[in-house]
Amino acid sequence: TRLHAVNIIIAGAPASGKGTQCEIIKEKFGVVHLSTGDMLRAAVAAGTEVGKKAKDFMDSGKLVPDEVIIGIVKDRLMEEDCQKMGWLLDGFPRTQAQAKALEEAGVSADCFLFLDVPDEVLVERVVGRRTDPVTGKIYHMTFSPPEDEEIASRLEQRSDDTEEKVKVRLEQFHTNVDAVKDSYTEIMVAIDGNQHPSVVSATITETIEKMTASKA
Ligand code: AP5
Secondary structure, three states: OOOOOEEEEEEEOOOOOHHHHHHHHHHHHOOEEEEHHHHHHHHHHHOOHHHHHHHHHHHHOOOOOHHHHHHHHHHHHHOHHHHHHEEEEEOOOOOHHHHHHHHHOOOOOOEEEEEEOOHHHHHHHHHHEEEOOOOOOEEEOOOEOOOOHHHHHHOEOOOOOOHHHHHHHHHHHHHHHHHHHHOOOOOEEEEEOOOOHHHHHHHHHHHHHHHOHHHO
């Protein structure tokens, strides 16, 4: 057991494998997984004020405005489970303003993992992705197909997972990524995300252990 909680940021383009790797990191390091995409989809499904503000942006593949998302993330990070067990921030910060807001709130991470995957690979990943609404598990019809017929029959596809919308999502990503990376030069580690998920995950585990060794 660690004496101090581990705080991790994971970033990368749409479908670079953040969610897939977060399932593994969460198990290994016992941290709280906070995906802003999941939080926003839950808000949209529940029809909250935030959900109403976010819906149209998400449907078109655009980022939701900074002021809609920043407050939610800051509040969530202050909650007891995150403070105690550490956190894994997935999909945030995605803009320079979001990175600045974390810094101003005194929130710092032990490492910033960046999953590198070429754009042409991302499109194929997006269109084949499905999620299991029962377990939350992420599948890919070609790369990691469902285990049995029962699971296969209930899989869902995200409304923003079309070839047309991923173009917009990639544009938004490329517009912002350099500014976000610049905020984390000292703790950033780029990971080759264009390998088998188990290879990516081994590299990530090693990196986190190295970056947090002084905290263990
Ligand atoms: P969000 O949910 O964060 O979507 P995203 O960044 O586009 O990331 P994805 O969930 O698409 O991909 P992922 O990297 O998790 O990949 P996955 O592991 O699933 O955001 C959605 C929307 O919410 C945004 O467009 C925006 O509107 C809004 N939003 C969220 N955060 C925001 C913020 N901070 N500010 C403003 N707006 C925000 O993998 C993808 C597929 O590939 C799967 O099928 C998987 O099985 C497969 N796969 C994974 N790894 C591999 C591998 N190594 N090899 C082969 N296949 C693989």
